[in-house]
Amino acid sequence: xxxxxxxxxxAPAVEVKNLSKHYGPVKALRNVDLTIAAGEYFxxxxxxxxxxxxxxxxxxxxxxxxxxxxxxxxxxxxxxPPDKRPTTMVFQAYALFPHMTVLQNVSYGLKVxxxxxxxxEEKAAAMMDVVGLSGFAERKPHELSGGQQQRVQLARALxxxxxxxxxxxxxAALDAQLRKDMCLELKHLQEKVGITFIHVTHNQEEAxxxxxxxxxxxxxxxxxxGKARDIYRAPVKKFTASFVGENNMLSGRVSDVNGVSCTVDxxxxxxxxxxxGQQVAHGQPVDLSIRSELVQLSRANGSNNAGDxxxxxxxxxxxxxLGLTTSHLVRLPNGVEMTSRTISDAVDDLPTPGDPVRLHWxxxxxxxxxx
Amino acid sequence: MTDEYANPWxxxxxxxxxxxxxxxxxxxxxxxMYISFNANGFGARAYDFTFEWYRxxxxxxxxxxxxxxxxxxxVVVTCITVPFAVLAAKYYKTAQNKLPIVFLLLAPxxxxxxxxxxxxxxxxxxxxxxxxxxxxxxxxxxxxxWFRLSFFxxxxxxxxxxxxxxxxxVLITMGRYRTEQTEAARACGADGWRAFWDIEFPQIxxxxxxxCSFCVILVFNEYxxxxxxxxxxxxxxxxxxxxxxxxxxxxxxxxxxxxxxxTAIAIIGSIIIFTLxxxxxxxxxxxxxxxxxxxx
Numbered sequence: 001x002x003x004x005x006x007x008x009x010x011a012p013a014v015e016v017k018n019l020s021k022h023y024g025p026v027k028a029l030r031n032v033d034l035t036i037a038a039g040e041y042f043x044x045x046x047x048x049x050x051x052x053x054x055x056x057x058x059x060x061x062x063x064x065x066x067x068x069x070x071x072x073x074x075x076x077x078x079x080x081p082p083d084k085r086p087t088t089m090v091f092q093a094y095a096l097f098p099h100m101t102v103l104q105n106v107s108y109g110l111k112v113x114x115x116x117x118x119x120x121e122e123k124a125a126a127m128m129d130v131v132g133l134s135g136f137a138e139r140k141p142h143e144l145s146g147g148q149q150q151r152v153q154l155a156r157a158l159x160x161x162x163x164x165x166x167x168x169x170x171x172a173a174l175d176a177q178l179r180k181d182m183c184l185e186l187k188h189l190q191e192k193v194g195i196t197f198i199h200v201t202h203n204q205e206e207a208x209x210x211x212x213x214x215x216x217x218x219x220x221x222x223x224x225x226g227k228a229r230d231i232y233r234a235p236v237k238k239f240t241a242s243f244v245g246e247n248n249m250l251s252g253r254v255s256d257v258n259g260v261s262c263t264v265d266x267x268x269x270x271x272x273x274x275x276x277g278q279q280v281a282h283g284q285p286v287d288l289s290i291r292s293e294l295v296q297l298s299r300a301n302g303s304n305n306a307g308d309x310x311x312x313x314x315x316x317x318x319x320x321x322l323g324l325t326t327s328h329l330v331r332l333p334n335g336v337e338m339t340s341r342t343i344s345d346a347v348d349d350l351p352t353p354g355d356p357v358r359l360h361w362x363x364x365x366x367x368x369x370x371x
Numbered sequence: 372m373t374d375e376y377a378n379p380w381x382x383x384x385x386x387x388x389x390x391x392x393x394x395x396x397x398x399x400x401x402x403x404m405y406i407s408f409n410a411n412g413f414g415a416r417a418y419d420f421t422f423e424w425y426r427x428x429x430x431x432x433x434x435x436x437x438x439x440x441x442x443x444x445x446v447v448v449t450c451i452t453v454p455f456a457v458l459a460a461k462y463y464k465t466a467q468n469k470l471p472i473v474f475l476l477l478a479p480x481x482x483x484x485x486x487x488x489x490x491x492x493x494x495x496x497x498x499x500x501x502x503x504x505x506x507x508x509x510x511x512x513x514x515x516x517w518f519r520l521s522f523f524x525x526x527x528x529x530x531x532x533x534x535x536x537x538x539x540x541v542l543i544t545m546g547r548y549r550t551e552q553t554e555a556a557r558a559c560g561a562d563g564w565r566a567f568w569d570i571e572f573p574q575i576x577x578x579x580x581x582x583c584s585f586c587v588i589l590v591f592n593e594y595x596x597x598x599x600x601x602x603x604x605x606x607x608x609x610x611x612x613x614x615x616x617x618x619x620x621x622x623x624x625x626x627x628x629x630x631x632x633x634t635a636i637a638i639i640g641s642i643i644i645f646t647l648x649x650x651x652x653x654x655x656x657x658x659x660x661x662x663x664x665x666x667x
Contacts, residue, residue: 061557082554083558083562089554089555092551095552095554096555097556097569098547113560153555157558157559160560
């Protein structure tokens, strides 16, 4: 996979080279290579247990790599503990010091750095203002809500003026609405302070909201990384397509190869898909993905039978109302279910379950995955 | 939360039961204290208050020496046991498999004191003989005294005895502590020791002090292991019991018993009172800050 970084004249904030982390026979990370530019909001996205937190904690110095290097601003820091690195961290929960007030929590790092108490408290108070916590200085952590506690963690980390902020599922313990609000706040805060944020989450909506770039981490591997929009719109790997967005995943065999495209046999239908530089051979099993919002649904009749390479026939199953959108579930002849997502109430005349329907899409909407 | 539908008489009965239990447990101790201030001694009809028996205790060289040895033993055992208990509790907190740690640390609690004491006695005697033999083979006498019964062997016996208690007490106070807090301190620039001292210790301080108190009390009260493993010195309890066995309970013995009981009750009582006052002041503070502040 080629490295893509946001164009910048600064040295990369983080370079991870051939990084592996093993716990006995368990391989939590396998030969990960990654570059994160200074000032970037980078998200590590993936399922639980995939290795994203291990990667973040290895960057932060909480785990020693089994193999490979972690370079921060060009310096190899693989052997250094967390307190010797230019990083700081926001944890998922339970990380505030319960015996200290909010002000003492926020100014703790400054106290450790030997900064004069009065100056430290002034700086901490200013940072509490930035994260919207003025008036809470004398409270103890248990007197705050979950969202306020995470703000304290943010203030405590940001007040140190470190170059890299690591966020380990910082919003996971919050309710849905608060998570949404804090996502935007995080993004705006990062733009304001301009330092590198590396954020771990398993929530794709959260990732899309804040990220400049996203890396997919699963089973200890860095599956794919790129700009948030590219990861959503043009996933290269099958895993990315299945994890990000609501993609229809279809399996088939290549029945014809010609120039820039190939034809794939899926449930008896011949679907045409662009190769986009991938090498395929006749008879090779491949996967296809297409986002559900790009799939249109129509009733099947004699005049619109599939056969153009960009549509497939099936029988209508049911409609799932999701508020803003409605998912129409269609069963293909091979038993696979496909989804067409439309704006709710956009279709007045819904088919009844069992009706033959046709699903169709624009030629460039469907993607080929060989891995 | 209280059960508003509960029978109030049942509630009173529970308190009465507890009170009865405490009185039953404490009566002999209180009675000994009562006698220790009687100038006429045990069994006398007349009661004349006096400090004479206490004065005699403190003018007895044998007893003062025993007190010195006991205090030294208590300090040394506490200094070794409590840091070990803290380390064990820290390890327990982060360990994946907690059962072996609990078993190893609590096992001494389940062995009767005389069995553990005699097992250690046999062990040290065998070890001592082995070292003397080794010295003989090497033509040196430098190993001769290593495992002879002494202050050192008594310390080992008492450490084994006190560790389970200290471990449990420290572990109880670790409930609120999370390892993420130490990691957060490290992420703020604190080294390992600083993170422990600033973040962990204040949260387990009550447990550490309680464990220290427990160790001192346990060493003061312990007889079986100490009497089996000590060398040529006596502790307060060994003197007391040997006096009781040889000459029967004297008014001086009652005074000594009362002193040990006073010390234990005073230490435990201070901890309870301190904790109650602190809890009350913290809740008063929390109530004062309870009015909401809206975030901007």
